[in-house]
Amino acid sequence: MSSTDKQAAGQTAATAYWTVGPGKGGLRREDLPAPGAGEALVRTLFSGISKGTELVVHNARVPECVAAEMAAPHQEGTFPSPVKFGYLSVGVVEQGPAEWQGRTVFCLHPHQDRYVVPVESLTVVPDDVPARRAVLTGTVETAVNGLWEAGPRLGDRVAVIGAGLVGGMVAKLLGAFPLGRLQLIDVDPAKRAFAGTLGVDFSHPDDALPDCDIVIHCSASQEGLERSLQLVGDEGDVIEMSWYADRKVTLPLGEDFHARRLSIRASQVGVVARARRHRRTNADRLKLAVSLLNDPGFDVFLTGQSPFEELPEVVQRLSDGTLDALCHVIEYPSTEATR
Incomplete structure (x- = not known):
């Protein structure tokens, strides 16, 4: 034709x-x-x-x-x-x-x-969101879903491990919450300037503050997830936002994982987080995400x-x-x- x-x-x-x-x-x-x-x-x-x-x-x-x-x-x-x-x-x-x-x-x-x-x-x-910036809508949506899953509360101590696109986005949104403490954690010291641009405290994993109420893991590394378990406080929650694809991950669940009653909960953007699933649709979540931009x-x-x-x-x-x-x-x- x-x-x-x-x-x-x-x-x-x-x-x-x-x-x-x-x-x-x-x-x-x-x-x-x-x-x-x-x-x-x-x-x-x-x-x-x-x-x-x-x-x-x-x-x-x-x-x-x-x-x-x-x-x-x-x-x-x-x-x-x-x-x-x-x-x-x-x-x-x-x-x-x-x-x-x-x-x-x-x-x-x-x-x-x-x-x-x-x-x-x-x-x-x-109209107040530039078209170029609007490409981030899907990533903001992922971060919103993770925060709905995590459910941070007033005065919480929160750590985000992994200062990549998703981790940085989660930290950016958390910066507007009335938290007691927020740290963005990464092994790359160059990420300190990035965290500063976001207005968030930065830490190397070795220097991060423990006893967190919530740790949100975004580094897609076994070491990052292991450190998440060490930083979260007793009966605290680790929200796993990484996707490892076909890689195998080994965790030290034989140490104090059971004694401290820790929880690892996955967050995946394919469906609305359970805490909001009966009140929000995927379209509602996208509309919220683009408005934040x-x-x-x-x-x-x-x-x-x-x-x-x-x-x-x-x-x-x-x-x-x-x-x-x-x-x-x-x-x-x-x-x-x-x-």
Whole structure:
């Protein structure tokens, strides 16, 4: 079918990033249908790379037993590959219901320059939130869910272990709580400046203060989880927000774990935390997350930007460690440039 015939049939050309093999990714062209009733055509402005999960996919390390649970909302293909994966996308509605047209929206969609989705999949980005910053909506949502799971109380002593994207985001949100103490803990001394930007106290694991009411673990390391058990107080809670993919983790549960009646509880963003599940939907959680991004302080999490055509190279550089980032932003060409 020629390009003229496709336009007559209501089809729109799109380009998407696919993981095509272990450690390999590339851009692929595809045709989109015209949006149907209750659907919207979105032109992407920015997307963000969620480094931890996306590199697990890039390196073909998603365990088969959880492949279905780890699928992104609008993923195509299956793990390990070929698969179109990602979930931090911000764009403008070009076609769809009248009340949606021209709106800037967030969507849990893979890296793709245009896509058609049901309008129920879209979250309106408020006017006071820049589109570039709005790519963080999915990460803020993860942090909100973790805090709903943890349930910090007035005067609590809280530690967050792991000053990466998720850990930093959790610490950023906790900074607004009336806590008795909050420490962001990491083995990298360079993270001290990052913590200072967030307005949070920083500590190396060896110097961290013990007897915490809650420890939120985000370092995705066995050592970090072990230290979490040491820092949490008797009958305290460790909230595990790391995902280890196919790695095995060994813990010293034969020491004082039972005597001190400690708890390790997982937090995963796929469902609303149990403490709020009967009162909040996933859409409510996303709406809350994007509204919080009116704070310019979140810009510290956006640590680089590259054009869409360089995305395969960027993912590879993140994977091999030659590019360091919290959230690396991908910028898409404008409508005029695309034409």
